[in-house]
Amino acid sequence: MAMDDFDAMIHRTLIDYLIHTKQHELAAVILDGEVCSKYIFDRYELPEFDRFFIDIPAAAYPLIGSNAQSQQALTAAIRKVASGQKPEHMPDIPVGEIAVSFRIKLLTVEPGWEVITRSLLANPKGANQALVSDIASDGRPLHKWNELRYASKSEIAVAQELEQRQVLFFPLAVGVRAETGKHWKDHREADFVVCDNGNWGILEVSYHPDRYEMDAEKTRWFKKSGILCVEHFPAERCYKEPEAVVNEFLSLLAKHKR
Numbered sequence: 001m002a003m004d005d006f007d008a009m010i011h012r013t014l015i016d017y018l019i020h021t022k023q024h025e026l027a028a029v030i031l032d033g034e035v036c037s038k039y040i041f042d043r044y045e046l047p048e049f050d051r052f053f054i055d056i057p058a059a060a061y062p063l064i065g066s067n068a069q070s071q072q073a074l075t076a077a078i079r080k081v082a083s084g085q086k087p088e089h090m091p092d093i094p095v096g097e098i099a100v101s102f103r104i105k106l107l108t109v110e111p112g113w114e115v116i117t118r119s120l121l122a123n124p125k126g127a128n129q130a131l132v133s134d135i136a137s138d139g140r141p142l143h144k145w146n147e148l149r150y151a152s153k154s155e156i157a158v159a160q161e162l163e164q165r166q167v168l169f170f171p172l173a174v175g176v177r178a179e180t181g182k183h184w185k186d187h188r189e190a191d192f193v194v195c196d197n198g199n200w201g202i203l204e205v206s207y208h209p210d211r212y213e214m215d216a217e218k219t220r221w222f223k224k225s226g227i228l229c230v231e232h233f234p235a236e237r238c239y240k241e242p243e244a245v246v247n248e249f250l251s252l253l254a255k256h257k258r
Contacts, residue, residue: 003036010078010081010085011033014035014081014082015030015031017080019164023073023077024160025157026073026077028160028163029056029063029070030056030074032060035052035053035054036052036053036055037052037090038052047091049090049093049094051099052082052099052100053101054074054100054102054103055104055106056103057104058105059147061104064102071102078098082098083095143155143156149171149172151191151205152239153239154235154238155171155192155205157239157242158192158205159192161242161243161245162192162194162246168196169193170193170194173189175188175189177221177224188218188222190204190222191203191204194250197257199253199256200229201231201249201252201253202227202229203231204219204232205238206232206235229253229255231248231249
């Protein structure tokens with residue numbers, strides 16, 4: 001069901017609030033979701049506010065449905081945004097401890113959806129995305145966000161910031177340059193291949209400060225093919241300050257304009 005104008009404004013303001021309070025992961029989770037206010041009627045048939053539902057896309061719901069901390073944070077945020085607001089033709093939203101519930105957002109039924117789904121089930125495709133990270137993980141599960149795989153929450157934070165800016169990027173993309181004929185010597189995986197205003201560069205999330213030689217070799221490998229902007233940022237900074245990291249990277253990338 002589509003949001004009415006008031007619920008759409010609460011949804012938009014909630015996302016803005018989460019961004020400004022540095023809760024980027026939660027903002028990204030509900031970006032494609034909805035907020036729905038529910039009213040009930042008393043014995044005199046007068047409406048009174050009951051609760052807000054936050055509807056979350058099915059792919060993102062596992063991040064919230066079983067995570068009490070995330071639920072508490074979203075509940076606190078919508079209370080800040082909605083308390084005391086005045087919807088048209090309905091009673092005001094109460095101030096304070098308003099009820100909030102979480103549920104999966106229902107999909108619109110599109111013509112021919114069964115045919116498309118059968119095709120996807122019958123012909124699953126493999127992917128090169130995160131191929132090297134998957135092999136190097138020693139069986140440890142990679143993180144998933146928006147149907148793509150990432151090696152860490154630091155990478156997800158950067159991805160969410162790039163998504164917010166609508167910048168084109170390729171996460172954990174495998175590059176191949178067949179120089180040696182030896183399979184893995186000819187492969188390199190970039191954390192983020194980024195294209196902004198026609199400029200191409202690579203943003204790397206660095207986890208180990210003592211891996212300078214390996215990082216330097218990887219940087220030279222990409223620069224050999226003409227990708228000259230290859231920048232490394234500490235994983236902790238990427239997680240805590242993704243906005244500042246992306247700002248700095250895009251500023252450096254702009255200086256490589258040809």
